[in-house]
Amino acid sequence: MERTAILVRFKKILKPYVQNPEALKSFSEDSKLTEDLEINSAHLVDVFLDAEDEFDIELDNDSLEKIQNTGDAVDIIQQKTEAAG
Numbered sequence: 001m002e003r004t005a006i007l008v009r010f011k012k013i014l015k016p017y018v019q020n021p022e023a024l025k026s027f028s029e030d031s032k033l034t035e036d037l038e039i040n041s042a043h044l045v046d047v048f049l050d051a052e053d054e055f056d057i058e059l060d061n062d063s064l065e066k067i068q069n070t071g072d073a074v075d076i077i078q079q080k081t082e083a084a085g
Contacts, residue, residue, distance in 0.1 A: 001081045006055075006074050013050045014070075017043040029071030036069075055081055 003024035011027055019038035023031065025051055033039050039047060048059050051073070067073045 001055075001078065001085075003074060003078060006077050006081075007070065010051065010070060010073055010077065013047060013054055014039065017023065017047055027070070031070045031076060032068060033070065033073075053079060057084055059082060083085055 007029065014033075014037060015024065016037045017037075019040070020036070023036045023038070027037075031037055033044060033047070034041070048064060050058075052057070052059055057077065057078050059076065059080065063076045063080075067076060
């Protein structure tokens with residue numbers, strides 16, 4: 001799956017959980033999930049459960065621990081979708 005397509009779909013997943021709507025206007029791969037988008041840790045779990053459903057993948061704890069920003073998430077999702085494909 002193309003990186004841009006993953007980023008667009010991931011942004012849709014994030015939208016309901018973002019506490020700082022202004023941050024979505026400058027959304028990029030460098031956007032930090034907890035700092036820039038102000039998604040709290042409890043909601044991060046929901047974000048990644050939604051991502052698993054959306055992309056039909058499983059995200060293991062090791063992968064999740066590496067995610068700091070949206071670009072990291074896209075990297076992991078892309079790796080998992082390619083491995084499953």
